[in-house]
Amino acid sequence: MDSILVRGNGPLNGVIPIAGAKNACLTLMPATLLSEEPLTLTNAPRLSDIRTMTQLLQSLGAEVASLKDGLVLAMSSHSIDNHTADYDIVRKMRASILVLGPMLARDGHAIVSLPGGCAIGARPVDLHLKALEAMGAELDLRDGYVHAKAPGGRLKGAVVEFPFVSVGATENALMAATLAKGTTVIKNAAREPEIVDLAHCLKKMGAQIEGEGTSTITVQGVDRLHGATHPVVTDRIELGTYMLAPAICGGEVECLGGRMDLVAAFAEKLDQAGVSVVETERGLKVSRKNGRVKAVDVTTEPFPGFPTDLQAQMMALLCTADGTSVLEEKIFENRFMHAPELMRMGAKIDVHGGTAKVTGVSKLRGAPVMATDLRASVSLILAGLAAEGETVVSRVYHLDRGYERVEEKLMACGAHIERIAGN
Ligand code: EPZ
Numbered sequence: 302m303d304s305i306l307v308r309g310n311g312p313l314n315g316v317i318p319i320a321g322a323k324n325a326c327l328t329l330m331p332a333t334l335l336s337e338e339p340l341t342l343t344n345a346p347r348l349s350d351i352r353t354m355t356q357l358l359q360s361l362g363a364e365v366a367s368l369k370d371g372l373v374l375a376m377s378s379h380s381i382d383n384h385t386a387d388y389d390i391v392r393k394m395r396a397s398i399l400v401l402g403p404m405l406a407r408d409g410h411a412i413v414s415l416p417g418g419c420a421i422g423a424r425p426v427d428l429h430l431k432a433l434e435a436m437g438a439e440l441d442l443r444d445g446y447v448h449a450k451a452p453g454g455r456l457k458g459a460v461v462e463f464p465f466v467s468v469g470a471t472e473n474a475l476m477a478a479t480l481a482k483g484t485t486v487i488k489n490a491a492r493e494p495e496i497v498d499l500a501h502c503l504k505k506m507g508a509q510i511e512g513e514g515t516s517t518i519t520v521q522g523v524d525r526l527h528g529a530t531h532p533v534v535t536d537r538i539e540l541g542t543y544m545l546a547p548a549i550c551g552g553e554v555e556c557l558g559g560r561m562d563l564v565a566a567f568a569e570k571l572d573q574a575g576v577s578v579v580e581t582e583r584g585l586k587v588s589r590k591n592g593r594v595k596a597v598d599v600t601t602e603p604f605p606g607f608p609t610d611l612q613a614q615m616m617a618l619l620c621t622a623d624g625t626s627v628l629e630e631k632i633f634e635n636r637f638m639h640a641p642e643l644m645r646m647g648a649k650i651d652v653h654g655g656t657a658k659v660t661g662v663s664k665l666r667g668a669p670v671m672a673t674d675l676r677a678s679v680s681l682i683l684a685g686l687a688a689e690g691e692t693v694v695s696r697v698y699h700l701d702r703g704y705e706r707v708e709e710k711l712m713a714c715g716a717h718i719e720r721i722a723g724n
Contacts, residue, residue: 306692309685310716312553317711319556319558322539326354327399331358341373343530346536361381361384363377364378386413388445395424401413412447456522460486461488468495471518479523494514544571544578560585571587574619601629612630613679613680622659643681674699675702682694
């Protein structure tokens with residue numbers, strides 16, 4: 302397993318290109334199952350999760366060609382000859398559940414392994430299943446798999462009301478609704494930019510969708526969808542992560558492709574903490590306004606609130622802030638595993654349930670630490686950039702799921718960071 306060695310050093314200066322969104326790509330790829338015509342995605346991120354989704358789609362009989370060094374995914378699922386998504390792929394990546402809705406909508410049957418939990422929580426898929434049942438699906442859970450059937454081979458439009466916001470369940474319901482017979486209204490829908498991007502792609506394929514980006518999405522089912530070409534939206538979580546690099550180290554970094562509308566709540570928090578975020582023609586330019594950042598309180602919420610996927614990274618910044626910050630994690634039940642690792646670096650953090658109280662220290666100290674999940678791993682790298690001495694982050698396979706070439710992007714801004722090949 303590879304590790305990453307980071308040496309604390311001074312300010313970072315330069316530009317960082319932001320890739321296409323992992324979490325948009327992971328729902329856009331299963332959309333190919335909705336049509337027998339080719340779907341091509343451009344601006345695709347080069348990540349291990351994308352390779353896993355590629356394997357899954359290929360196991361179902363779809364053709365997925367990775368072109369232009371992985372930036373383009375040319376997909377075609379004119380002949381799906383297997384309707385079972387196997388546990389050995391699904392367990393590697395929970396987003397695999399997103400093939401359920403499209404497969405069911407297209408061919409009226411699907412067998413998909415339940416994803417199981419992950420480090421940040423149990424992460425059930427009950428809302429995905431309830432939504433599909435509302436649309437007429439008959440589901441039978443056995444041997445760890447969901448055996449799904451649409452009576453008469455076709456789902457029917459329905460009112461789907463979620464008790465709380467779920468990104469994945471909204472995506473599954475939205476994709477299934479495009480081919481259902483009749484109208485589907487999704488209430489309390491997720492509003493994330495990745496949902497909007499999915500809806501834009503589906504509309505290019507001929508779907509009739511209104512209200513994406515709001516809490517109520519209305520879909521008129523159609524008989525078939527055609528092919529399309531669609532650019533994956535910029536990754537707002539990668540963007541926010543790299544905005545924190547000059548915030549925690551000093552200096553000035555321009556994030557190419559960054560858009561303020563994708564990170565408004567996050568940028569507002571940075572502003573309160575004393576970090577300037579300026580829109581340029583090419584993206585977002587970030588620098589500290591004057592010296593040490595100030596403590597701020599953070600509560601994670603569904604979009605457009607502060608994203609849970611930036612909580613760990615923000616905690617790293619607040620470990621070095623002047624004052625005490627309170628972070629509330631409202632989305633997942635166990636998403637503070639980076640805290641004990643940051644404490645090994647001298648951070649002062651008190652965790653009680655879903656609340657973490659962070660008392661800033663003037664300097665963190667480098668130490669060997671362990672990545673526990675995707676976003677925790679990059680928060681440790683940010684902390685290492687600002688710490689005195691050396692930090693070695695182990696188990697960086699977590700990192701490679703969601704960040705392409707992280708050491709190259711940071712090195713280009715002056716960071717002392719290198720990958721140590723593991724055995
Ligand atoms: C998506 O996960 C993202 N993953 C996550 O990003 C992100 O943290 C999350 O949305 C919230 O924004 C992808 O898009 C691939 P949810 P998802 O359904 O869809 C509970 C990252 O780091 N829930 O919005 O799984 C769930 O347990 C990853 O890139 C149910 O109880 O998230 C959680 O507590 C991590 N039943 C809450 O809802 C369900 O059926 C929100 O989950 C579904 C979810």
